[in-house]
Amino acid sequence: MNSTPHDRPRILLHDPTLRDGHHAVAHQLDAGQLRAYATAANAARVPVVEVGHGNGLGASSLQIGRALLDDATMLTTVREALTSSKMGVFMAPGWGTSENLAAAVHHGSDVVRIAAHCTEADVTERHLGTVRDLGAEAQGVLLMSHMTGPAELAEQCALMVKYGAQAVGIMDSAGHYLPGDVSERIHAIAATVDVPVIFHGHNNLGLAVANSLAAVDAGASVIDATARGFGAGAGNTQLEVLVAVLERRGFETGIGMREVLAAADVAADRLMKTPPSIDSIAVASGIAGVFSGFKRPVLETARTVGVDAIDLFLALGERQVVAGQEDLIADVARQLKAATR
Template identity: 70%
Template structure:
């Protein structure tokens, strides 16, 4: 069943929905999803007509490690299972240079991946040049994304996205990695990027301040053509934009997604039943993480380390925000917690 539309102001505008539930959701379960879980959700998302399904370790290809968390399954196994489960949906992967390598990309290509996203810190698009160039030469659709994008001004984000396009990205955009944005922030940034590039622009939201759906709507109204969302919001910290809420909201506004509502709701029910102990919630730590502008994927590590050191995790998040910590700097959590303990004479 398709969602009926009431507003037709955007009736001719399609929006491509990209579903990273099986990648970003891994953060919420310490990267421990098994093959049956991956298969069950991939088949349900495919049946609903979700255009793109992303899979992998939460930090992307090659990231399974003691530092970022050991995944239950290898990249090869995850890609193989999901590739087999998808009939019409396209399969996507994510990679951060430094965690993943060209060798990881070659293995993903061998698994017939359809879309590859290369992510960098918001001011370091140059780190994606080699990998985007490789993918362009390999004939694989490649997208470039800027993480922790609240740390840069709109004009800087626009310049970095223009670099990603020059390197070979067929779509570019920003991640609200810490759930820090309000809708006005998104409008300004997406608008600046839209003016700077001639490829589709994407937005990936997190829900630390309860704004993920509103921010996604702000993004698409500002010209974004690709929106990320996860079933039940399954993702790092307070979770991502909630897929089965975003799609009917888009349809009510007149945007076209091509996703079947009942199939989507069924997929979300399967996700809640099969993938997660409970749907993400905006707890106290998540709020502080969003306010501090700290990567949502740090949540479990901050809680673990704070408990061992006997310090308040909220203090750790605010200090990490002051130090402008980014993904890949997980070791800094230990330094911060230790410093806080010593400062109080512990």
Template identity: 40%
Template sequence: MNEQLFIQDVTLRDGSHAIRHRFRVEDVRTIAAALDAAGVASIEVGHGDGLAGSSLNFGPSPVGGDLAWIAAAADVVTRARLTTVLLPGIGTIDDMKAAVDHGVRAIRLATHCTEADISRQHIAKARELGLDTSGFLMMSARTDPADLAEQAAVMEAAGAQCVFVADSSGQLTMTGYRDRVRALRDRLDAATEIGVHAHHNLGLSVANSIVAVEEGVTRVDASLAGLGAGAGNAPLEAFIAAADLQGWKHGCDLFALMDAADDLVRPLMDRPVQVDRETLSLGYTGVYGSFLRPAEQLARTYGLSTRDLLVEAGRRQMVAGQEDMLLDIALDLRARTDSPADTARTM
């Protein structure tokens, strides 16, 4: 692998999930400056659910939305490409234009892995605005490689310059990632890049990212200390260490990333970003990482097991944007627990 990898840090976007979207402006400024100095190619900033995601449904931001975070990063980033995410149906083209006005130079249009068609007009507008434009196929474990490749082709036809295989639930193994990247490479134009966005719920994010690069991926998502939904993303410093051992070019300063992870990011965690019974349940059952924190809150409120809530969400094949439906699950489980029949069986 002689081509230099494009390292995209997602600490300040996907990492938002892990701290309930409560980044302070000064946190964004400090972390973005450290990432820029450490040599990452792109720094993604915004609400975990993308532009306009700050809401009661997805989690409100204490600063009122994405633009304050984006402006803070733009103040200190001198080299890296400032990036954000938009989920059609949550964010709008007007939100995209506002992000550009505040310093964004690249955008990723994210959809469920079977719904690429809803991103067409957003991708076209992003290209018209001169943005580096990527498609982002979330929950890629939920469809087979051939169908995923067809969805990627929809994004490519709309103008996407790169398409990411996003394992939002952390359910894919190395074989699953390899098969999906190969399918995309066979289907897409050679000039269209492919990206990897791996989550760590099965503990495989770095391994999956390595396999993806071996299959031709050139853009790699990762975050400092793995900060992200569920058990987090591929830890940036761990992936860069492995890339060094592989002899891959990436342009990053490993020790600077180690320091930023431990000194700047870990102190912000109010819940360890790790593989535990709850986050492992996400990967095992294929549930989007953003379900973790609301499931934990509902479990405390109703005296339930977080794992039971997440397993049932997986059984119902819930997807991003349906986090509020966890309440229905909680009420169902609570009623089941309180039923006379269940009480008799436990006596």
């Protein structure tokens, strides 16, 4: 007997095109671009559309990039376009504050993700509690999750559940994982917590869709994906491709196939100068395990200082540099330059 959409297992797709995609355009999306894509994603019945500076609430700064629009303008613009889809936001403690969270919920955010480095879930406690108190859905995600193993990730996720997270999971911030890596980590987390498990992939090694499927098979039920893979570095898991693959695998997403293809075309036409690609720098970033959003500053610094960009990525990987440590890029580049002399 053929299954119907009502008896197929459901995977919730979370779309950070208007947040992670900001990395690819130096955080310069304007209100018209935000509105155009949010309208198309809403028409496709995408469950959650995430918006904001690439590094989240409160992150617009000289150090990591000034956004064209402030948080309030971005949130208000997208909220007006979403008549059925939920609106999501992302915040990393240290960039954002409880005041940013309150403002985001005031502007209509339904889902709020609090992020932490993979071994530092304790920094999410106060903010997850704040989100619950504000009445929004609280989620916790661990960044640069390849830097530790399955058991540690499961423990950290369990802490976030204790703090109030209603869904928890991991981000492959550097696009470093192979499917087996994802399976081990998601399985460990799913066996430890009793809330939905999240996976967010990047495509530096060309495995974002395969890794997302591995996550689903291991127990994840919330998967991140962006239109045309629009995102940092080589881009994210490609939303429209993942919808098609999940449907073929017998999962229900609730997203209209024709409509999500139309939304992808809007993203290609309106949001991106060039589509994400797996170039040599993206591969080097994935191998080195360096945050995908470092691509632009690494290329600029390598050119200015006069060092090889791939060597710079590998050196940053050896030092386990993470997002927020952009100032170290120039220091490491100068050390490389001195060593070559």
